[in-house]
Amino acid sequence: MYRYDEFDAEFVRQRTAQFRDQVGRRLSGELTEDEFKPLRLRNGVYLQLHAYMLRIAIPYGTLSSRQMRKLAHIARTYDRGTGHFTTRQNLQFNWPRLSDIPDILGELAEVEMHAIQTSGNCIRNVTADHFAGAAADEVADPRPYAEIIRQWSSLHPEFNWLPRKFKVGVTGSEHDRAAIKTHDIGLHLKRLADGRLGFAVWVGGGQGRSPFLAELIRDDLPEADLLSYLEAILRVYNLHGRRDNIYKARIKILVHDLGAEAFAAQVEEEWRRIRDGVLKLPQAEIDRIRAYFAPPAYDERPVPAPPRAAGRAFDRWITRNTHAHKQAGHAIVTISLKPIGGIPGDASAAQMDAVADLAERYSLDEVRVTHEQNLVLPHVRSGDLWQVYRGLEAIGLAEGNAGLVTDIIACPGLDYCALANARSIPIAQRISERLSPRQDQIGDLKIKISGCINACGHHHVGHIGILGVEKRGEEHYQLLLGGSGAEDAALADIAGPGFGPEGIVDAVEKVVTTYLELRSNPQEPFLATYRRLGATPFKDALYAAA
Amino acid sequence: MSKRAPSIAVLTGNRLHDGLVVFLGGDGAWVEDIAGAVVARTPEEASALQAQGARDSALNRVVEPYLAEVREIAGRLLPVRQRERVRIDGPSILVDVPGYVSPSPRAPNGVRPLASDLRASLNPGGEGSDPVPVPVEAA
Numbered sequence: 001m002y003r004y005d006e007f008d009a010e011f012v013r014q015r016t017a018q019f020r021d022q023v024g025r026r027l028s029g030e031l032t033e034d035e036f037k038p039l040r041l042r043n044g045v046y047l048q049l050h051a052y053m054l055r056i057a058i059p060y061g062t063l064s065s066r067q068m069r070k071l072a073h074i075a076r077t078y079d080r081g082t083g084h085f086t087t088r089q090n091l092q093f094n095w096p097r098l099s100d101i102p103d104i105l106g107e108l109a110e111v112e113m114h115a116i117q118t119s120g121n122c123i124r125n126v127t128a129d130h131f132a133g134a135a136a137d138e139v140a141d142p143r144p145y146a147e148i149i150r151q152w153s154s155l156h157p158e159f160n161w162l163p164r165k166f167k168v169g170v171t172g173s174e175h176d177r178a179a180i181k182t183h184d185i186g187l188h189l190k191r192l193a194d195g196r197l198g199f200a201v202w203v204g205g206g207q208g209r210s211p212f213l214a215e216l217i218r219d220d221l222p223e224a225d226l227l228s229y230l231e232a233i234l235r236v237y238n239l240h241g242r243r244d245n246i247y248k249a250r251i252k253i254l255v256h257d258l259g260a261e262a263f264a265a266q267v268e269e270e271w272r273r274i275r276d277g278v279l280k281l282p283q284a285e286i287d288r289i290r291a292y293f294a295p296p297a298y299d300e301r302p303v304p305a306p307p308r309a310a311g312r313a314f315d316r317w318i319t320r321n322t323h324a325h326k327q328a329g330h331a332i333v334t335i336s337l338k339p340i341g342g343i344p345g346d347a348s349a350a351q352m353d354a355v356a357d358l359a360e361r362y363s364l365d366e367v368r369v370t371h372e373q374n375l376v377l378p379h380v381r382s383g384d385l386w387q388v389y390r391g392l393e394a395i396g397l398a399e400g401n402a403g404l405v406t407d408i409i410a411c412p413g414l415d416y417c418a419l420a421n422a423r424s425i426p427i428a429q430r431i432s433e434r435l436s437p438r439q440d441q442i443g444d445l446k447i448k449i450s451g452c453i454n455a456c457g458h459h460h461v462g463h464i465g466i467l468g469v470e471k472r473g474e475e476h477y478q479l480l481l482g483g484s485g486a487e488d489a490a491l492a493d494i495a496g497p498g499f500g501p502e503g504i505v506d507a508v509e510k511v512v513t514t515y516l517e518l519r520s521n522p523q524e525p526f527l528a529t530y531r532r533l534g535a536t537p538f539k540d541a542l543y544a545a546a
Numbered sequence: 547m548s549k550r551a552p553s554i555a556v557l558t559g560n561r562l563h564d565g566l567v568v569f570l571g572g573d574g575a576w577v578e579d580i581a582g583a584v585v586a587r588t589p590e591e592a593s594a595l596q597a598q599g600a601r602d603s604a605l606n607r608v609v610e611p612y613l614a615e616v617r618e619i620a621g622r623l624l625p626v627r628q629r630e631r632v633r634i635d636g637p638s639i640l641v642d643v644p645g646y647v648s649p650s651p652r653a654p655n656g657v658r659p660l661a662s663d664l665r666a667s668l669n670p671g672g673e674g675s676d677p678v679p680v681p682v683e684a685a
Contacts (some may be wrong), residue, residue, distance in 0.1 A: 049567040097564040415637035
């Protein structure tokens with residue numbers, strides 16, 4: 001893992017001290033809310049429905065056991081015993097007092113963490129494939145590049161006040177687990193034609209009010225040119241992105257309005273000017289950062305096979321929640337934060353502590369956070385899987401449902417978020433309870449729920465998406481079908497008229513039942529059936545009685 | 547003729563130091579329970595509440611106060627918008643999930659309905675007013 005150098009540590013320490021002073025001046029009345037709001041947002045502090053919310057950055061979703069224990073400590077000491085892992089691989093606390101937040105940031109700095117640039121119109125926390133550095137299908141670990149981007153983008157003087165927020169995602173595999181085509185910039189690390197590492201660069205993806213999938217603007221960017229090319233993209237956006245209308249300010253609108261080809265031409269022109277300047281990445285620097293992410297010291301002693309006769313639940317968990325590792329004798333483990341009927345992405349302090357213990361003992365001290373609101377133990381010896389399973393069972397996190405219909409993404413929704421129009425969490429809980437008895441029969445199916453048009457719950461790319469809206473003061477839900485955030489990315493289609501809070505769960509069940517009746521064989525997943533047959537049979541089932 | 551109770555308003559905001567939901571009370575204090583809120587029944591009274599909110603905001607007693615539409619039903623003040631009902635009740639998560647500890651001290655034990663009981667009382671004709679803008683910040 002990356003470790004702070006003296007510059008990083010001093011930078012975070014100074015920033016924490018600065019914010020402590022700002023909070024003190026706000027509480028004393030020296031600063032008004034109008035003066036304070038942009039300052040607190042730059043430090044991840046929102047004022048939500050019930051209380052302040054603190055959003056903490058987890059760069060490329062990687063945590064050590066020590067860092068996870070610190071998050072548990074903060075949850076227990078300053079919050080109400082729970083943290084919420086988000087679709088940006090961040091963690092949110094929903095109940096901190098403003099007066100406690102400087103102390104929380106001080107505690108985070110002790111473990112090389114902070115909340116800087118988790119809000120505001122700047123380059124946000126860089127996300128990455130949550131299996132990075134471990135996946136068997138990976139060309140190379142994308143995290144060194146995510147770290148290089150983090151260092152370049154932190155308080156970048158030219159890009160600290162962009163037209164709107166800016167999100168970068170990186171993957172090093174053909175199978176896109178980082179949803180790069182829904183990012184402002186999506187980077188696909190791969191081997192170029194000459195055999196060297198480089199990037200395919202996708203620009204202008206995003207969800208929200210106007211969803212777009214990213215466009216490919218360069219397929220062969222050498223790794224040494226990564227930062228100069230990103231700088232060129234950001235410069236074109238900063239110059240031409242709209243600042244007069246918040247709903248049209250994201251880069252996706254600019255790329256759409258100009259056209260990808262014209263946008264790319266402007267980027268290339270700017271890039272030609274700067275590509276051989278100070279942003280050229282020296283190989284020594286790439287190697288220095290890469291060394292932080294060197295493969296860990298795997299235990300290569302022969303291991304006994306896991307006890308396959310340990311029970312059906314363990315077998316399900318092995319089938320669904322373990323994944324191929326690049327190192328023989330090891331597996332990647334997904335810890336589902338989606339117990340049946342549970343709150344997607346929530347973990348109690350006790351659960352966080354227990355996961356930290358498991359990571360320390362069985363996963364070479366590493367934990368990952370996924371954009372699907374689960375956790376990952378990336379480096380588990382095959383012979384330790386039973387012990388890991390038993391450890392997760394003890395804390396209620398052993399559900400073998402990764403990728404199944406109960407593994408639902410849901411934003412905080414109207415239960416917490418000041419922007420939301422409708423609740424997401426209770427809908428997710430009810431769908432989970434309703435469909436859990438059939439989840440193995442249903443197979444791969446991703447449901448994604450957002451409580452407002454901002455789409456933090458990724459409803460546009462759900463196989464089944466749900467969007468909460470407000471209709472005459474009450475909650476209402478639109479149903480969307482056929483989206484995907486993976487390498488076969490697609491935006492979902494609105495099925496038709498929406499449903500009330502009670503009706504939306506029935507509607508989802510109707511879609512699922514229709515799929516089970518129509519699939520060509522039990523191995524044909526929902527998305528394949530939908531793409532083969534189109535929306536009509538599902539709409540017929542949903543609205544036949546209307 | 548509408549069967550709905552006429553809408554009135556209370557002034558609400560968040561407390562500065564901890565962000566908790568508060569309402570302007572009859573004695574000028576900001577209280578956590580909507581039952582203690584002073585009610586504006588005329589446009590003039592609503593304006594007076596807003597003026598008081600602006601003063602208290604300037605004095606850092608409350609953050610971003612705004613009027614929330616309510617109705618009086620069976621002697622209780624019930625917000626018209628679902629958003630405001632959630633602000634009063636706290637998160638409406640299903641708190642009977644095994645092993646889950648509710649983060650909200652105000653959430654009751656057991657499964658809370660999606661306010662369908664209240665909705666029938668508040669909105670029998672399926673009609674209502676359009677949402678009133680409230681202060682929010684971009685995600």
